[in-house]
Amino acid sequence: MKDKITKRADDYSRWYTDVIVQSKLADYSPVKGCMVIRPNGFALWEKMQAQMDRMFKDTGHVNAYFPVFIPESFMQKEAEHVEGFSPECAVVTHAGGKDLEESLMVRPTSETIINSMYSKWINSYRDLPVLINQWCNVVRWEMRTRLFLRTTEFLWQEGHTAHATYEEAEDETIRMLGVYADFAEKYMAIPVLRGIKSEAEKFAGALHTYCIEAMMGDKKSLQSGTSHNLGQNFAKAFNTKYQTKDGNQEYVWQTSWGVSTRLIGAIIMVHGDDQGLIMPPKLAPNQIVMVPIWRDDEAKDKVLTPASKITEELKKDFSVKFDDRDQYSPGWKFNEWEMLGVPIRIEIGPKDVENESVVMVRRDSREKIKVKWEDVPSTAGKLLDEIHNNLFDRALNFRKDNTFTIDDYADFKDRIENEGGFYSAHWCGSGECEEKVKNETMATIRLIPMNQEREEGMCLYCGNASKERVIFAKAY
Numbered sequence: 029m030k031d032k033i034t035k036r037a038d039d040y041s042r043w044y045t046d047v048i049v050q051s052k053l054a055d056y057s058p059v060k061g062c063m064v065i066r067p068n069g070f071a072l073w074e075k076m077q078a079q080m081d082r083m084f085k086d087t088g089h090v091n092a093y094f095p096v097f098i099p100e101s102f103m104q105k106e107a108e109h110v111e112g113f114s115p116e117c118a119v120v121t122h123a124g125g126k127d128l129e130e131s132l133m134v135r136p137t138s139e140t141i142i143n144s145m146y147s148k149w150i151n152s153y154r155d156l157p158v159l160i161n162q163w164c165n166v167v168r169w170e171m172r173t174r175l176f177l178r179t180t181e182f183l184w185q186e187g188h189t190a191h192a193t194y195e196e197a198e199d200e201t202i203r204m205l206g207v208y209a210d211f212a213e214k215y216m217a218i219p220v221l222r223g224i225k226s227e228a229e230k231f232a233g234a235l236h237t238y239c240i241e242a243m244m245g246d247k248k249s250l251q252s253g254t255s256h257n258l259g260q261n262f263a264k265a266f267n268t269k270y271q272t273k274d275g276n277q278e279y280v281w282q283t284s285w286g287v288s289t290r291l292i293g294a295i296i297m298v299h300g301d302d303q304g305l306i307m308p309p310k311l312a313p314n315q316i317v318m319v320p321i322w323r324d325d326e327a328k329d330k331v332l333t334p335a336s337k338i339t340e341e342l343k344k345d346f347s348v349k350f351d352d353r354d355q356y357s358p359g360w361k362f363n364e365w366e367m368l369g370v371p372i373r374i375e376i377g378p379k380d381v382e383n384e385s386v387v388m389v390r391r392d393s394r395e396k397i398k399v400k401w402e403d404v405p406s407t408a409g410k411l412l413d414e415i416h417n418n419l420f421d422r423a424l425n426f427r428k429d430n431t432f433t434i435d436d437y438a439d440f441k442d443r444i445e446n447e448g449g450f451y452s453a454h455w456c457g458s459g460e461c462e463e464k465v466k467n468e469t470m471a472t473i474r475l476i477p478m479n480q481e482r483e484e485g486m487c488l489y490c491g492n493a494s495k496e497r498v499i500f501a502k503a504y
């Protein structure tokens with residue numbers, strides 16, 4: 029089974045696809061560009077979703093659901109938005125056996141339909157803030173797709189909030205970026221950069237967009253979450269007004285923010301190795317797998333009782349899989365659970381039973397540890413924490429080792445092509461320079477880091493004055 033996964037060093041992109049297909053996270057669907065998320069992948073998404081949902085609710089948000097169809101005229105109302113999204117929209121023109129009077133867009137994102145409702149629901153300053161999130165699917169007609177990273181239909185959440193002032197909306201935008209960064213670092217064990225997008229890379233219709241970006245195992249960047257301050261752009265398009273305390277009519281200030289199933293792609297690429305997945309302990313569908321080992325029925329009787337007893341004990345605090353399948357050998361099972369990335373494997377054979385111990389094997393380091401039965405639960409908790417920290421540190425060190433400060437364009441061009449990585453470089457702020465760099469190197473400005481020291485310099489491309497450095501990288 030191991031042989032089926034291409035080595036990362038040989039072909040990273042094939043490795044990625046092999047891991048997904050072999051570990052049964054997802055499969056290609058009969059509809060080009062769409063993806064079937066299989067139970068192994070969906071179990072991971074459910075855990076991610078449950079954790080994020082808690083974090084959204086802890087910050088005062090509630091869930092609702094809006095329709096998948098949006099009247100085409102809605103999309104036309106915000107000029108930048110329609111320009112940004114129209115090319116990738118799927119449109120329903122025919123339904124119920126006849127042509128529709130007005131075509132319907134299959135939602136690529138829900139700002140427009142949500143605003144049409146907010147304009148009904150919001151009347152007074154007393155109605156604010158509105159803090160709604162929805163978990164749903166969206167459709168963007170992508171030409172080139174990759175499992176989890178870019179698919180025509182994908183699952184995500186989109187938060188849509190309305191506030192009385194610009195400042196409140198800005199606070200919310202930054203708060204939710206913080207929630208995303210916390211989720212990435214504390215749960216996915218993935219270090220992220222936080223920053224603001226350039227004008228060219230921001231969300232179509234926003235005043236500005238904040239984002240988190242993470243370095244993947246091939247040194248490319250993955251945009252892992254975005255939080256937009258929409259200003260009053262959609263409020264004006266949809267006439268979403270409220271009466272202030274003084275009795276004036278004002279447009280609301282809004283935000284929207286989202287993360288999607290592409291985060292699963294990040295988990296695969298940041299932590300995975302040539303054996304397959306490595307699940308971050310806090311999101312792993314199975315944190316521990318218990319594999320009893322026997323050769324004959326006598327040994328089987330001997331190991332199964334303590335193995336299941338320990339499993340029951342562990343289940344009080346962890347998600348545990350008890351693998352007593354008869355039709356597979358222990359070696360086969362070890363390979364399979366390794367490929368699926370289960371953080372801890374526990375082996376127990378007849379010899380271990382005599383010593384009242386088990387062998388615990390870490391997926392990240394493959395270290396084997398002999399543990400007495402009574403110490404198994406406490407050791408498991410400790411090991412899961414250690415694995416989380418190790419995965420995070422490993423990813424952080426990798427990013428540090430592959431992030432460079434650069435001032436010479438020719439040097440940059442050569443290195444982004446041959447070495448890859450993140451490049452901290454001066455940029456004058458012109459969209460023209462940004463586009464030329466993109467066309468010549470395929471690298472884009474991933475973000476302008478937040479809270480960084482200002483530093484005068486010269487634009488990497490044109491040599492004009494620059495006030496601060498930005499991060500250039502190739503991205504998914």
Ligand SMILES: [Zn+2]
Nearest residue numbers: 456461487490
């Ligand atoms: Zn420039």
